[in-house]
Amino acid sequence: MNTPDERIPELICELCRQFYDLGWVSGTGGGISIRGEAGIYMAPSGVQKERIRPEDVFLLDGTDLSSCRVLRPAKDPSLRVSECQPLFYNAYRLRDAGAVIHNHSIHAVLAAKMAAPDGGEGVFESRDLEMHKGLRGKGCFDVVRVPVIPNTAREAQLADSLERAMNEHPDVDAVLVAGHGIYVWGRTWQQAKTQAECFDYLFKVAVYAKMAGLDAPPARS
Amino acid sequence: MNTPDERIPELICELCRQFYDLGWVSGTGGGISIRGEAGIYMAPSGVQKERIRPEDVFLLDGTDLSSCRVLRPAKDPSLRVSECQPLFYNAYRLRDAGAVIHNHSIHAVLAAKMAAPDGGEGVFESRDLEMHKGLRGKGCFDVVRVPVIPNTAREAQLADSLERAMNEHPDVDAVLVAGHGIYVWGRTWQQAKTQAECFDYLFKVAVYAKMAGLDAPPARS
Amino acid sequence: MNTPDERIPELICELCRQFYDLGWVSGTGGGISIRGEAGIYMAPSGVQKERIRPEDVFLLDGTDLSSCRVLRPAKDPSLRVSECQPLFYNAYRLRDAGAVIHNHSIHAVLAAKMAAPDGGEGVFESRDLEMHKGLRGKGCFDVVRVPVIPNTAREAQLADSLERAMNEHPDVDAVLVAGHGIYVWGRTWQQAKTQAECFDYLFKVAVYAKMAGLDAPPARS
Amino acid sequence: MNTPDERIPELICELCRQFYDLGWVSGTGGGISIRGEAGIYMAPSGVQKERIRPEDVFLLDGTDLSSCRVLRPAKDPSLRVSECQPLFYNAYRLRDAGAVIHNHSIHAVLAAKMAAPDGGEGVFESRDLEMHKGLRGKGCFDVVRVPVIPNTAREAQLADSLERAMNEHPDVDAVLVAGHGIYVWGRTWQQAKTQAECFDYLFKVAVYAKMAGLDAPPARS
Structure with missing residues (x-):
């Protein structure tokens, strides 16, 4: 299950291409970071994610999570490390994550708008979906609650x-x-990706159900 | 038409990648099982379906359908056989199926909600679609009725x-x-896949028609 | 521009894979036929269109359009020629077509339902789209009218x-x-494909505009 | 970051295939033009964009932007330069662009209809989306305004x-x-493509939000 460090840069490129096909990282947004033995691998910022190559991936210090020190920059000196870096570090520090994914999925944006129409704080709720089982510690009849926070002018302010x-x-x-x-995020890149897909599925079901007028909460006994 | 046993593990991987692109097995859900000469081939559980390899496929006893005995496990000892296994066996036992597909298509979930808004039992009905002809024994003017059953906390309880x-x-x-x-399911993997695509099409037509306000039943003479 | 006969069977396979990705030939439905020097090439019936191989393609007599004589069957004797064959021949006979495409696009089905809600005859109308220019003889401000006919129990009855x-x-x-x-259809396979894509686009715009409540006819001066 | 001239024709083909997969250039519509050292590279007109080859790309004079002189035609003498050529030149002349993209995205067409329901002039507005940051000079809380102009019978009249x-x-x-x-358009082909994807995202969010009844403007403080 563990991916050796020398494979991680190529894996990040593969996953970014896959996320592009899912509509998660259009423009230059979104990205993924994976923790390896040698440190934390991170995609560069502001570039087309479906076109990055292994030598574009940064390696950051994974021991001192407050420093964010770059151990090995991307080969191309014009590249900068992902803007999400402090946010990714939140998951590494607070949750001992093995990987973090950030995406701009339209389903996520519309689900957030359903939960917080004014762009402020809110909680997205999902009920009675088998796909909950892909989420840590959840059964299909557990209510899944995802917090919504307001956006900020700069990503680091989040x-x-x-x-x-x-x-x-x-x-x-x-x-x-x-x-x-x-x-x-997740303990491993596999769990991070699985959970990212499951959440996106919950959001898409909620949005499409609303489009079809099927969003009245079911009266379960 | 018959696929030799040595080809089946690779075929299962190919089909899982195709199902992933159709949005049927995101997260780690869904899967496919095919009956060969040597027994019943089945994808592993809880892994990313678009990334499984032939050596990840299990071979199960196909002669005694009550035992579910594993004849050849996946090479990786951490893999478990699909959770859907008892449900797949239903189709092998009761319908003499040659292959069974399980998917989490959003179209299926929304169609089930149209037929059973409270999450209980129901019947999804489709009328007047040429694609009915892809279903066993159906003409385009036959009404297709697909039963809906409530979900259970554990898959095997279904x-x-x-x-x-x-x-x-x-x-x-x-x-x-x-x-x-x-x-x-179907007599062969080809029929199982064809029927899975046809059902998904019926569900998508129903959901999109409802989104567009086109779902009033036509008054045919 | 002209495709040599020896390339046509492979081209039919390529186009069928492309149509599968467009959602036009899921299940086993739909297909394409191309007229070459040696006769009329046609995909087989009732098989998964994204998986056909060049040796699965039939060659039919193109000189006597009333006979539908098979000049060279598919290699696999279990394959039958497309059920749409008489309908394809309509376009060859009446319009001197060079290629004919049949698809089951959901956009086509929903557009037909908008134009003929009772499943009977009707006319789909499209206005004011640049994509009209991809259609023979049409400008963007011409009204495009596509006839809708009722379905029949067997395809040949159409x-x-x-x-x-x-x-x-x-x-x-x-x-x-x-x-x-x-x-x-079209004079060449290129024109047939281009027109098939343009019509699908018109249908999709009409359906999505209706979903979004944008379908009120514009009051142009 | 700069792409050498000898790579540009192949790059245009790659990008056209990618745009086809995004639904931007179905039929034969849309295209891309990139400015290199030797002049302005441009896709041919009226052909299937996902199938063009490097030798189909035109090279035009980039020094005298009023002449539109062809320096090197496509190899196939039946090909004509893109109809959008005068419009592409607008961006080269007025904005010193390095690349221009034209697409027929359904999201763009529906967004234009939201902003100008009668097909006349209008302004599409987008608010409070992070993806604004992919656009030149915009922050996520800036309002993005995209002008809508009426269509004309011939593309050059625009x-x-x-x-x-x-x-x-x-x-x-x-x-x-x-x-x-x-x-x-954009300073480079990378910026042009990034901006094209970001705009398409804004349009899709607007259209899908309207479909789901989520389009009421948020009351932000």
């Missing part, structure tokens, strides 16, 4: 409210950001 | 209600599970 | 009503079939 | 109104054309 939301919702590995997207 | 629905609907090779997805 | 619709709409290279899909 | 819209909206690198699509 760090405090993201941390607060994480502390208030210890049972879920994701935070929605209004008008922006989602942060999802 | 076995009894699935069997009851199969017995009550002998003319259709599928059962919808509320908030969950669909089980579809 | 031949007469299809012919009547073709004669009544000589300015358009397509006929919609209610609950079924579309037949589109 | 040149004047496109120029006027460009001059009236100097802060945005795109113009929507009603019932038609969008023109987007």
Whole structure:
């Protein structure tokens, strides 16, 4: 299950291409970070994610999670490390994550708008879906609650409210950001990706059910 | 038409990648099982279906359908056989199936919600679509009825209600599970896949027609 | 521009894979036929269109369009020629087509339902789209009218009503079939494919505009 | 970051295939032009964009932007240079662009219809989306305004109104054309593509939010 460090940069490129096909990282947004033996691997910022190559991936210090020190920069000196870096570090520090995914999925943005129409704080709720089982500690009849936090002008400014939301919702590995997207993490990159797909599925079901007028809460006994 | 046993593990991987692209097995859900000469081949549980390899596929006893004995496990000892295994066996036992597909398609989940808004039992009905012809024994003007059963906390608990629905609907090779997805089977893997695509099409037409306000039943003479 | 005969079977396979990705030929439905020097090439019936191989393609007599004589069958004797064959021949006979495409696109089915809610005859109308220019003889401000005919229990029974619709709409290279899909043709396979994509685009715009409440006809001066 | 001239024709083919998969250039519509050292590279007109080859790409004079002189035609003498050529030149002349993309995205057409329901002039507005940051000079809380101009019978006739819209909206690198699509440009092909994806995302969010009844403007403080 463990992916050796020398494979991680190529894996990040593969996953970014896959996320592009899912509509998660269009433009230059979103990305993924994976923790290896040697440190924390992170995609560069502001570039087309479906086109990055292994030598574009940064390696950051994984021992001192307050320093964010770059151990090995991308080969191309014009590249900068992902803007989400402080937010990714939240998950590494607070949740001992093995990988963090950030995406701009339209389903996430619309689900956040359903939960917080004014762009402020809120909680997205999902009920009675088998796909809950793909989420840590959840059964299909458990209610899944994903916190929504307001967006900020600069991505790094999200760090405090993201941390607060994480502390208030210890049972879920994701935070929605209004008008922006989602942060999802997991113990491993596999769990992070699985959970990212499951959350996206919950959001898509909620949005499409609303489009079809099927969103009245079921009266279960 | 018959696929030799040595080709089946790779075929299961190919089909899982195709199902992933169709949105049927996101997260780690869903899967496919095919009956060969040597027994019943089955994808592993709880892993990313678009990334499984032939050596991850299990071979199970196909002669004694009550034992579910593993003849050849996946190479990786951490893998477990699909959770749907008892449900797949229903189709092998009751319908002499050659292959069974389980997916979590959003179209299936929304169609089930249209037919059973409270998450309980129901019947999804489709009328007047040429794609009915891809379903066993159906013409385009026959009404297709797919039973919906309530979901259960554990997948294996579905076995009894699935069997009851199969017995009550002998003319259709599928059962919808509320908030969950669909089980579809066929005499061969080709028929199972064709029917899975046809059912998904019926569900998508129903959901999109409802989104567009086109779902009033036509007054045909 | 002309494709040599020896390339046509492979081209048919390529286009079928592309149509599968567009959602036009799921299940085993739909297909394409191309006229070459040696005769008329046609995909087999009732098989998964994204998996056909060049040796699965039939060659039919192109000189006597009333006989439908098979010049060279598919290699696999279990394959039958496409059920749409008489309908494809309509376009070869009446319009001197070089290629004919039949698909089951959900956009076509929903557009037909908008134009003929009762499943009977109707005319789909499109206005003010640049994509009209991809259609033979149309400008962006011309109204495009596509006839809709009722479906029949067997595909071959469509031949007469299809012919009547073709004669009544000589300015358009397509006929919609209610609950079924579309037949589109062109002088060359390139024009047939281009027109098939343009019609699908018109249908999708109409359906999505209706979903979004944007379908009120614009008051242009 | 700079792409050498000898790579540009192949890059244009790659990007056209990618745009086809995004649904931007179905039929034969849309295209891309990139400015290199030797001049301006441009895709041919009226052909299937996912199938063009490097030798189909035209090279035009980039020094005298009023002449549109062809320096090197496509190898196939039946090919003509893109019809959008005068419109592409607008962006090269007025904005010193390095690349221009034109697409027929359904999201662009529906967004234009939301902003200008009668097909006339209008302005599409987007608020409070992180993806604004992919657009030149925009923050996530800036309002993005994209001008909409009416379509014309011939594409070249758009040149004047496109120029006027460009001059009236100097802060945005795109113009929507009603019932038609969008023109987007950037300093480099990377920026042009990034911005094209970001605009498409804004349009899709607006359309899907309207479909789901989520389009009421948020009351932000």
